[in-house]
Amino acid sequence: MSEPITATAPPAPPTRAPYRWRWAALFVILAGEVMDLLDATVTNIAAPSMRADLGGSEGTIQWMGAAYTLAMAVGLITGGRLGDIFGRKRMFLIGAAGFTAGSLLCAVAQTPEVLIGARVIQGLFGSVMLPQGLGMIKEMFPPAEMGKAFGMFGPVMGLSAVGGPILAGWLVEADFWGTGWRMIFLVNLPLGLAALAAGMRFLPESRSPHPLRLDMGGVALASLGGFLVIFPLVQGREHDWPLWAFAMLVASVVVFAVFGLFQSRRSRSGGDPLIVPSLFRKRAFTGGLLTGIVFFSGMAGFMLVFNLYTQMGLGYSALKAGLAMAPWSAGMIVGFGLAQPLQRFGRRLLQGGTLVMALGVAGVLLTLNITGTHPNPWQLAPALVVAGIGMGLLMSPFFDIVLAGVEEHETGSASGTLTAVQQLGSAFGYALLGTVFFDLLGGVPSAGSFDQAIKVTLWVVAGMLVVTFAVAFLLPRQARENAEAAH
Known part of the structure; x- marks a missing residue:
């Protein structure tokens, strides 16, 4: 989203x-x-x-x-x-x-x-x-x-x-x-x-x-770098991870490095870079990018894999699968509402949301271990509500904290970059967690392989939430502190 x-x-x-x-x-x-x-x-x-x-x-x-x-x-x-x-x-x-x-x-x-x-x-x-x-x-x-x-x-x-x-x-x-x-x-x-x-x-x-x-050169380099990451993650598994898949991933690092140099050169020459280089000298903004790409990767990947699991593994209809995911979305709305009077806690609110979301993911894992290979939507709902509440608590202060310390002339570039990273993280999550899930299913999926695939994927999501919690320490404690530091 x-x-x-x-x-x-x-x-x-x-x-x-x-x-x-x-x-x-x-x-x-x-x-x-x-x-x-x-x-x-x-x-x-x-x-x-x-x-x-x-x-x-x-x-x-x-x-x-x-x-x-x-x-x-x-x-x-x-x-x-x-x-x-x-x-x-x-x-x-x-x-x-x-x-x-x-x-x-x-x-x-x-x-x-x-x-x-x-x-x-x-x-x-x-x-x-x-x-x-x-x-x-x-x-x-x-x-x-x-x-x-x-x-x-x-x-x-x-x-x-x-x-x-x-x-x-x-x-x-x-x-x-x-x-x-x-x-x-x-x-x-x-x-x-x-x-x-x-x-x-x-x-x-x-x-x-x-x-x-417009910075069309920057757009071209950013597009190429993103493609060189996503394509091998999606297609590499189907071709048994050939050498070209790893070569593309290495090439993506080179392309993004060239992109950074190109942006700095364009800024020094008086042009309008796609991303203002001075943003990367702000610890809060750099930390926000890292936090965002890890979190949104895990969130988007989980949503894809969970819907595939309920339909392909549990045999839910499309409507039943949509209803099974509703507790997550409802929890997110509750989380946003709970977060409004707590904005003053800033980073602690964000990290608290990460822990609540991790608790919800752990709850889904526990539910699967208790119910076996055929859980019903009602059994999954409580843990999904908790995970959704955590996501709402996390997302509510995120953008304000990261952007509050940005200078006025950097606002457009910063907000566009942060939103783009959100989308790029989602694409990365679809590629990475989808690949993990399908790789674990094997050639002839069974109820047992679906059970194993969703559990391992949930552990990966939990790990990404731990990384999100740790990287969030790069962010200021609250948006006001960020704004004061910038000035």
């Missing part, structure tokens, strides 16, 4: 008259958020049905999620700049149109390759659409209403997190007009067209008076 509206930015000048249609425009922006939030999770539920219909290898299941999030990660870094340069309304509409077209291509795909390509289109256009909301909200709303406007995102994200998997499972199982899994993408068409029509009517014209220039 992407978080493009999490950055804290200076409010609009108080002398500016509030935009007349600001609340209608906000709902247009929220419609774009809903499309992204739904499509970031629905393939986890529908993946087994997609593969059964279209064919393809086990890697196809991983690519359905990884292709979307990797494309989103690359595009988000520069998506906000496109709005600053060409106009936020224009880029939102282009992004919404492209995302809707990509959804249609997903729905009509007849091969796994076409479906994966269409997912890339969705991710790229989504990364153009989503970042525009922040700039428009800052200009539309007066300071007194800014909190209410941003407050709308929490319930929308929560409802999407709970409803997305259930909706996907229901649509797949209902099989309206024989569409099967294709309906999970077709539902984007009326939502996307409505967002386009309302956006042309209600969104304000908005752009930055001093936009940064």
Whole structure:
């Protein structure tokens, strides 16, 4: 799930008259958020049905999620700049149109390759659409209403997190007009067209008076580096880990090093780098990137593997699998709510959330050991609620802590980079934990192999949470401390 509206930015000048249609425009922006939030999770539920219909290898299941999030990660870094340069309304509409077209291509795909390509289109256009909301909200709303406007995102994200998997499972199982899994993408068409029509009517014209220039060289290097990590992790297992898989992983390190040098050189020469190099001299920001990529990898990978386990291993229907995941999403909403009055604890709240989430993962492992190879959703629910609460507690202070110490001229680059790392971590999690899971299943999966695969994968997730807890010590104790250190 992407978080493009999490950055804290200076409010609009108080002398500016509030935009007349600001609340209608906000709902247009929220419609774009809903499309992204739904499509970031629905393939986890529908993946087994997609593969059964279209064919393809086990890697196809991983690519359905990884292709979307990797494309989103690359595009988000520069998506906000496109709005600053060409106009936020224009880029939102282009992004919404492209995302809707990509959804249609997903729905009509007849091969796994076409479906994966269409997912890339969705991710790229989504990364153009989503970042525009922040700039428009800052200009539309007066300071007194800014909190209410941003407050709308929490319930929308929560409802999407709970409803997305259930909706996907229901649509797949209902099989309206024989569409099967294709309906999970077709539902984007009326939502996307409505967002386009309302956006042309209600969104304000908005752009930055001093936009940064595009860094296409940086985009190319970042894209290549991400691909060189994800591709061998997904495809290497299917080819028995050939030499080229390890060569690509080594090459990714070289490419990212070249990317860093390129960004420094561009900054020194007076250009506009994709990522402002001074950010990496801030311990809090660097620690935030490490914390984020480890945590979001574990979270996304767990969600994929758990849905595969319930459907392929336990024989749940798509709807039952979606309902089985609902306690996790509900717990996340509770966690966000519990975290609001506890923000002053900063890093301790984040680390406490990590421990609660680890406790939930341990609870899932304990449940599997007690119930054997055929647990039912009610038996899994308590541990999933605890894990979800921990995730909500962890995520609530994360962005504020990491971004609070960023200088004003670094805010756009920092928020875009942090959000992109969230998506890149998700892609990495799909690749890594999906590979661990499928590797343990073996050629002819049995109930015992599924049981072993999910347990080992959960241990890996627990290990990633331990790393998250440790790396979080690089973060300041609270957002205020971070901001004071920066100045």
